[in-house]
Amino acid sequence: VSDLWRYPFLPDARKAVQGLELETLLNDPLYGEARALGLMRLETAVKDGRIVLETPADALAEKDHLHGFLISRLLLAVAGDASLTGLVAVAEGERTQHFLHREPGAELVRLARQLSVATTRANGGYTVNFVDYLRAAGSLREGKWKLVNRPLRDGHVRLSRRTLERLMREAVAQHLLTLPEPPEGIAKRFESEIEALLQVVRQRRERAVREMGxxxxxxxxxxxxxxxxxxxxxxxxxxxxxxxxxxxxxxxxxxxxxxxxxxxxxxxxxxxxxxxxxxxxxxxxxxxxxxxxxxxxxxxxxxxxxxxxLCxxxxxxxxYYRVMAEREKPEAVRRKRIHLATGGGEAKFWTQLPLRFSGDVPQRSLTAALRSDAPSRVAVRVDHFRARREKRGDEFIISALARLVDDTVPTPLLTLSLTQWELALPLASAREAGVVVEVTLLPVKLGGAKRLHILAVG
Ligand code: SF4
Structure with a gap:
């Protein structure tokens, strides 16, 4: 068992506890310490974000740690909560990294291989097979973990010892996201303990969701x-x-x-x-x-x-956030900004430009919408989309122009400048994807030409 208690998820550790009846593990007083350790593993991971256990004093205590780990896996399987499993996996990964840090280089390589991270020592550092690297580093978002930012030679990524330890921590966490089949009988036996763990996870989720809301x-x-x-x-x-x-x-x-x-x-x-x-x-x-x-x-x-x-x-x-807050500006300011971005037109035209509509808007073709003096809902294709960033007077205005078309008009029609980007962005996406998008529009006449004033999209 020696040292396996530090890495209880390794195949060798599993072998060391093979043959024990589940019934014995769950109920025999001899395994009471193991059951307590299993629970403590989970409780400290959930409450403190790290697994805090005393170092075993002898071989018997080391075996209790291995059995405790087994119990923790069974409890997680029964709880069936992905957040709880994730929390514990991360804490186990961190605990492992702490132990790995003290291992001699040869042992680090051996352990990495047991974790399916094919590793060798080379020139004072380490190399890892790039497929294993990609798998283990897949959930690490920081740019430095991208393969393009790592020295790669003959299909192997070169890593410092510190980086390899971090990679192994990730490999352990990923490995522990897979749980065994939940065995029968254990749910009832540990009902209150599992509920207490889930309660902590729920409270944490609620705190964040309340703030995100x-x-x-x-x-x-x-x-x-x-x-x-x-x-x-x-x-x-x-x-x-x-x-x-x-x-x-x-x-x-x-x-x-x-x-x-x-x-x-x-x-x-x-x-x-x-x-x-x-x-x-x-x-x-x-x-x-x-x-x-x-x-x-x-x-x-x-x-x-x-x-x-918009980016x-x-x-x-x-x-970006400020541009998206355009709709929060007073209507007179918004009209002025559309005017500045579009140009032309009489002052009266701009002061009377509606920014809202009410009631049910009828669905029409673009041709029929152009004949109406009320807003219409029209399914259009975006023939052209262009974003602009211009200084107008004292202010920068980031706006967009689009040309919209359907099968009933011979040529696409130009919109007024869109300063409200929650309208502009879906038009840009529809243009990129080449799909039809529903808009609520009002036809207006500006400088002798028909233009489309977009009131809503989608
Ligand atoms: S604002 Fe846009 S471009 Fe800038 S970092 Fe965020 S997503 Fe990227």
Missing amino acids: KFDYGKAPPCLAQQLADLQGGINLPHPSRFFLTTFLAALGRDPEQIMELYATAPDFRESVTRYQVEHITGKSSGTEYDSPACDTLVSQGVCPGGNT REIRHPLQ
Whole structure:
């Protein structure tokens, strides 16, 4: 058993506990310590974000650890909760990395191979088969983990010892997401313990969901939406993502306490550590308020998931958020901005331009819509879409122009400038995908030409 207690998920550890009857493991007083250790494994992982167990004093205690691990796997299988399984897997991975750090190089290689990470020592470092690397690093979002950012030779990725340890931590966490079949009888026996674990997970989820619910997702740039979706999905955010999320939300006026709540679903959430990090970044404890990073930094760090059409016109996610807040401006300001972006027309035309519509809008062809002086719902194709970023007077206006068409008109018709990007973005997507999109539009006459004034999309 020697040393296997540190790595109870390895095939050798499983062999060491083979042959024991489940009934004995669950009920025999001889295995009481193992059952307590199994529960403690789960409780500390869920409450503290790390597995805290005493070092076994002798061979018997080491075996208890192996049996305890087995119990923890069975309980997770019975609980059947992906968030709980994820939390524990991350904590097990972290615990493993702590032990790996003390292993001699040859042992590190042997353990990596047991984890199906084909590793060899080379020139003072390590090399890992690139397929194994990709599999283990797949969930690591930071740019430095991308294969293009790693030295690759003959199908092998070169890694430092520290990086290999981190990769193995990930391999362990992934491995432990797969659970055994839940055996019969154990659910009843551990009902209250399982319920207590699930209760902690639920509370953490509720804390984060409550905070996320306050957020206006309609204005969120893709990078922010991605981080929030990852948190909701129970994925650990790497440091650059946390830094971005924290500084971004602080810039929007969220206080450190509210920001901290968001991280409650992260598998590695530790309240005290997260509080310290958030308070440090927001300047509450450090006195230095860090700026939220710009797009080029987020692209190079792998935080940007790839922007959309609006992203090409901006340099900073906060700018994206502000552009998306156009609809919150007073109507007179919005009209003026559409006027500035479009140009032409008499002052009266612009002051009377409707920005809203009410009631049921009839579905019409584009030809019929052009004959009407009321709004119509029309299914159109986007023949052309162009974004523009221009200085008009004292302000920069980021707007879009589109040409829309259906089978009833001979040529596509130009819209007025769209300054409201929740209207412009779906038109850009429809153009890219070549699909039909429903718009609510009002035909207007500007400079002697018919133009389409878009009131709603979708
Ligand atoms: S381009 Fe900028 S705003 Fe857009 S998703 Fe990337 S980082 Fe975010």
